[in-house]
Amino acid sequence: xxxxxxxxxxxxxxxxxxxxxxxxxxYTDKCSISRRNYAPGQNGQKRxxxxxxxxxxxxxxxxxxxxxxxEKQFRRYFEMASATRGKTGEVLxxxxxxxxxxxxxxxxxxxxxxxxxMLITHGCFEVNGQKVDIPSYLLKEGDIVTVREIRKDNGVxxxxxxxxxxxxxxxxxxxxxxNLNGKVVRLPVREDVDIPVEEHLIxxxxxx
Numbered sequence: 024x025x026x027x028x029x030x031x032x033x034x035x036x037x038x039x040x041x042x043x044x045x046x047x048x049x050y051t052d053k054c055s056i057s058r059r060n061y062a063p064g065q066n067g068q069k070r071x072x073x074x075x076x077x078x079x080x081x082x083x084x085x086x087x088x089x090x091x092x093x094e095k096q097f098r099r100y101f102e103m104a105s106a107t108r109g110k111t112g113e114v115l116x117x118x119x120x121x122x123x124x125x126x127x128x129x130x131x132x133x134x135x136x137x138x139x140x141m142l143i144t145h146g147c148f149e150v151n152g153q154k155v156d157i158p159s160y161l162l163k164e165g166d167i168v169t170v171r172e173i174r175k176d177n178g179v180x181x182x183x184x185x186x187x188x189x190x191x192x193x194x195x196x197x198x199x200x201x202n203l204n205g206k207v208v209r210l211p212v213r214e215d216v217d218i219p220v221e222e223h224l225i226x227x228x229x230x231x
Contacts, residue, residue, distance in 0.1 A: 090119045113213045115225065169203065
């Protein structure tokens with residue numbers, strides 16, 4: 024899958040808000056939004072008024088960047104949401120939240136979703152006792168995500184557990200820091216999702 028590989032801070036500056044793509048750096052005064060809160064490029068400080076389509080497109084791009092998902096996969100998630108009962112926009116966010124890389128990040132075992140993806144592809148986690156190295160794996164209610172026994176001494180994970188001990192865990196997840204695992208106690212609802220996005224604009228964009 025094609026993935027954005029340039030400086031992550033440019034994405035936040037383009038959107039004009041923090042998307043927490045750089046882990047702990049985003050919480051310090053080194054954050055680019057804190058230092059240069061305008062779009063990148065020569066004309067970045069001249070913000071133009073967006074059209075209706077432009078506003079909808081920016082919401083989609085922001086959501087893709089937030090979760091680290093490509094266009095093809097994002098559209099597939101939208102089609103899944105459209106075929107599911109409930110509000111399409113809210114179901115779309117629920118699907119994105121259920122991704123394994125997002126859950127690892129939410130539990131504090133990854134400092135960012137990008138780092139969580141790296142740890143997963145390196146075989147650091149298992150789901151219900153089975154090794155899973157697919158970041159896009161969708162979790163279900165009752166699933167248990169655990170750091171594999173042979174990876175519990177991983178320096179990156181240990182550092183994340185220590186640094187993220189105070190990070191709040193969403194109510195739909197249950198964390199056991201001592202045993203380095205977490206459980207999906209229920210599926211997430213819109214109130215559980217802290218992403219600053221108006222999902223109805225994404226629905227309007229794809230419905231054209």
